[in-house]
Amino acid sequence: MYGEALCTVFLLSLAGAAKILGVFMTTSHSHQIVFQPIWRELSLRGHQVTVYTPNPLNDPSLTNLTEIDLGFSNNVWKEKYLDSMMDATNSRRADYQKISEAFSSLFESQMSSPPMQDLIWNRNNETYDLFLVEFFYPGMYGFKDVYKCPMVGILSVPMTIAGASSIGMDKHPVLDPELLLAFATDLTFKERVISTVYNLLYKATMALSAEPKFNALARKYFGENSREPYKIAKEVSVVLGNSNFVTQNIKPVVPAFVDISGIHLQPEKPLPKDLKDLLDNAKEGVIYFSLGTNVKPYHMPKQKLQQFLDAFAELPYKVLWKAEGDIVHNRSNIVTRKWFPQQDILRHPNVRLFITQGGLQSIDESLQGKTPMLMIPFYADQFFNARKMIDNGVALSIDYEQFTKEELVDKIKKLTQDQKYKKAVTEMSTIAVDQPPTASRESRLVDRIRTETQRSCASEI
Numbered sequence: 459m460y461g462e463a464l465c466t467v468f469l470l471s472l473a474g475a476a477k478i479l480g481v482f483m484t485t486s487h488s489h490q491i492v493f494q495p496i497w498r499e500l501s502l503r504g505h506q507v508t509v510y511t512p513n514p515l516n517d518p519s520l521t522n523l524t525e526i527d528l529g530f531s532n533n534v535w536k537e538k539y540l541d542s543m544m545d546a547t548n549s550r551r552a553d554y555q556k557i558s559e560a561f562s563s564l565f566e567s568q569m570s571s572p573p574m575q576d577l578i579w580n581r582n583n584e585t586y587d588l589f590l591v592e593f594f595y596p597g598m599y600g601f602k603d604v605y606k607c608p609m610v611g612i613l614s615v616p617m618t619i620a621g622a623s624s625i626g627m628d629k630h631p632v633l634d635p636e637l638l639l640a641f642a643t644d645l646t647f648k649e650r651v652i653s654t655v656y657n658l659l660y661k662a663t664m665a666l667s668a669e670p671k672f673n674a675l676a677r678k679y680f681g682e683n684s685r686e687p688y689k690i691a692k693e694v695s696v697v698l699g700n701s702n703f704v705t706q707n708i709k710p711v712v713p714a715f716v717d718i719s720g721i722h723l724q725p726e727k728p729l730p731k732d733l734k735d736l737l738d739n740a741k742e743g744v745i746y747f748s749l750g751t752n753v754k755p756y757h758m759p760k761q762k763l764q765q766f767l768d769a770f771a772e773l774p775y776k777v778l779w780k781a782e783g784d785i786v787h788n789r790s791n792i793v794t795r796k797w798f799p800q801q802d803i804l805r806h807p808n809v810r811l812f813i814t815q816g817g818l819q820s821i822d823e824s825l826q827g828k829t830p831m832l833m834i835p836f837y838a839d840q841f842f843n844a845r846k847m848i849d850n851g852v853a854l855s856i857d858y859e860q861f862t863k864e865e866l867v868d869k870i871k872k873l874t875q876d877q878k879y880k881k882a883v884t885e886m887s888t889i890a891v892d893q894p895p896t897a898s899r900e901s902r903l904v905d906r907i908r909t910e911t912q913r914s915c916a917s918e919i
């Protein structure tokens with residue numbers, strides 16, 4: 459009877475406003491921009507939204523939104539991982555142990571902080587109707603039990619093997635190989651064998667190592683009687699994930715999964731006058747260079763940095779380089795800034811090339827602007843993304859650890875002078891970005907969250 463009454467009240471409340479809790483741990487702007495439109499739209503719909511995030515919107519006009527800033531944990535990620543990732547002696551592919559350790563440190567720093575401790579032990583006597591969580595690090599799933607409400611997972615990256623399994627969407631090792639393998643399409647026999655063995659080893663590692671680790675973390679922070687995170691994961695109502703069938707492999711999906719790729723794309727805005735004038739007057743064309751929020755050019759060894767500078771000096775193009783500090787020493791054809799309006803720059807007709815690390819959000823923005831890409835992958839899914847874009851004829855790539863100035867110049871010339879790349883990216887853009895307007899997609903996603911939450915709660919009656 460108590461469960462029926464609780465769910466009935468909840469279902470009625472959704473006709474008006476719900477109280478929603480969101481926890482998003484990743485300290486990276488490029489990941490958080492996928493989550494932000496969702497909690498923003500929920501607050502605009504009249505729901506009372508409380509979000510714990512390292513990257514708050516800080517928008518005073520969103521009166522229904524309360525953001526608890528976990529930005530202090532940015533330094534943990536920087537110290538544990540970012541400061542060393544540009545070291546050319548490190549193997550990008552062999553560095554996943556370091557990433558795992560960095561995530562563990564990040565998790566513990568956040569969970570032991572006063573605001574998260576208050577949330578864990580509900581010291582403010584709050585109740586929530588819905589829990590939104592970054593569906594990547596299982597240690598956070600315990601809040602579902604603390605507040606006894608339905609859970610919706612949100613991903614800024616494609617689904618992992620473990621995440622897919624939790625909603626009955628097991629990844630086929632040939633049709634949908636794990637992205638860390640960087641196998642794109644038309645796998646060779648050897649790649650099929652490797653992918654199949656990898657899946658088996660991944661699941662064994664999860665059972666023998668990862669699950670016990672997360673169980674211990676759950677007991678440490680949520681109490682000895684807390685449930686196992688991977689069991690809680692199987693109770694997720696719906697997962698909103700970044701899985702565009704154009705930029706990734708075609709795969710079967712289940713009703714509990716909703717693709718939100720491109721949700722961060724914004725309507726075109728006017729460029730600042732100084733940038734507009736620079737781009738308009740660059741008759742030879744412009745190269746836009748950004749390695750995302752995690753890869754900092756000032757971390758590059760001097761030799762690597764010099765290779766980029768020497769290559770750009772041989773080219774007739776203006777270069778807009780997202781970089782902090784004076785790293786170019788007054789090169790006349792290079793403009794550096796800490797931040798550029800990336801989406802609107804990539805839309806400008808004089809932008810000939812985007813040099814990128816190959817993150818999914820950057821790829822979406824490049825396709826939106828119909829701009830070919832030179833990809834420099836560093837870690838995680840970026841190697842797969844690069845191979846996929848190369849297979850689609852819209853990009854070339856270089857190996858950060860081994861590239862030469864001559865190779866860099868040669869590939870930039872190919873991408874800017876051979877019209878086949880521009881034609882291919884224009885065709886791919888038509889398919890990949892041919893979605894309803896962003897505002898409409900956000901609205902539909904919020905409706906889906908509400909529907910799945912109602913369904914989840916009704917199943918308890």
